[in-house]
Amino acid sequence: MSRTRTQVGIVGAGPAGLTLGHLLHVEGIDTVILEDRSREHVEARVRAGVLEQGTVDLLVETGAGERLRREGLVHHGIELQFAGERHRIPLSDLTGGRSIVIYGQTEVVKDLIRLRLDSGRPLHFEVADVSVHDLETQAPLIRYRHEGRDEELECDAIAGCDGFHGICRPSIPAGVLSEFSREYPFGWLGILAAVAPSNEELVYAHHERGFALLSLRSPELGRLYVQCRPDEDLAEWPDERIWEELHTRLGLEGWTLAEGPILERGVTGMRSYVCEPMRYGRLFLAGDAAHIVPPTGAKGLNLALHDVRLLAEAFVEWFRTGRTAGLDAYSDTCLRRVWRAEHFSWWMTRMLHRAEDEDAFDLKLQLSQLRYVTTSPAAAASLAENYVGLENV
Ligand code: APR
Ligand code: PHB
Secondary structure (H helix, E strand, O other): OEEEEEEEEEEOOOHHHHHHHHHHHHOOOOEEEEOOOOHHHHHHOOOOOEEEHHHHHHHHHOOOOHHHHHHOEEEOOEEEEEOOEEEEEOHHHHOOOOOEEEOOHHHHHHHHHHHHHHHOOOEEOOOEEEEEEOOOOOOOEEEEEEOOEEEEEEEEEEEEOOOOOOOOHHHOOOOOOEEEEEEEEEEEEEEEEOOOOOOOOOEEEOOOOOOEEEEEEEOOEEEEEEEEOOOOOHHHOOHHHHHHHHHHHHOEOOEOOOOOOEEEEEEEEEEEEEEEOOEEOOEEEOHHHOEEOOHHHOOHHHHHHHHHHHHHHHHHHHHHHOOOHHHHHHHHHHHHHHHHHHHHHHHHHHHHOOOOOOOHHHHHHHHHHHHHHHHOHHHHHHHHHHHHOOOOO
16 A cells, blocks of 8 residues: 645546646646546546637637647527527627637547646546545545555545546545436437538527537538437447438528548437535535536536636645635635526526427427517526526626
């Protein structure tokens, strides 16, 4: 058994853990990042790809946005499709010039891993049996196995950035957390396809057969989704069926969806979840470890980065001055933005998907809501400011 020390022990090398490690490194604070999967696995996971302006600014301002600035695609609007027509929401016009950037989460993760390795600070992949201890003391501890050895890492604080299925949240004693959640009776079947996107902007389509989304990763790579069952068996979806469903749901007169070889495919369930508070003693939860949103609002990654920005600022204050004001406010401050994003993501999801338990009344309400947000500048502005990311929430 070997024992080492660090200031902040970070569990999980997803966007939250890697960004926190990066922000603290820039401030000269010592961290160890522990990840149970391999580097190859983490760098190959295809996830969402819409970055809010604030997310982009954070990465660029702290030196992690060099490739993002070069390769990210700036978008000034999105389109909503329903009843056979497309309607543009001019995001930038409605939000005083703010925009979003299309850049895969996978690419953000690759950039952050490279920076971390260059910094020389520890990032261990393929660790096993990670557990957290003594959380209510001044010397919390992480135990894990790495390269066949048992390790103990003594910390001043621990950041639980290990996602929804991680071990940090379940290590908090029963009765401390309040949990809030909603399951949706559908999922998304997503594909990455080697084809130039058939539309310049994202298209969110409401269709009687279910939701579909046209997105992209680059001028040569399309990212598309169709609503499916949450437990959908991919074996029932040969390529032809996927394209046929996409054509039906996204189709418009005078417009054709271009097809290309499918490079990757997967099914994601949809869930809303929040735990409160996001702290127990010296364990601080960030990102998916504390909250999940359905992907319809494109908020998951953005929320995770907002959490760790606040957490990094609070740690800097604490290590420099001993003051705990930032750490004490961390959970409440994060949760204000988390709940705004929870509402927005739930609202977008309900407006765009068809559920089996819904009737003709629900359908009429959805169509009325879609018409309202695409015709009333006030309603469109509300969607737009949430989509690009609200300031001061
Ligand atoms: N020990 C170490 N690492 C772990 C453990 C564990 N016991 N359990 C999980 N992990 C790792 C996962 O392998 C993953 O790399 O923690 C990381 C968590 O990363 P994400 O799940 O990507 O979560 P987060 O960093 O909070 O990123 C925000 O929001 O909408 C989503 O897709 C978006 O994944 C993104 C997330
Ligand atoms: C994506 O490109 O993967 C994507 C885009 C918008 C969303 C969700 C996912 O709302």
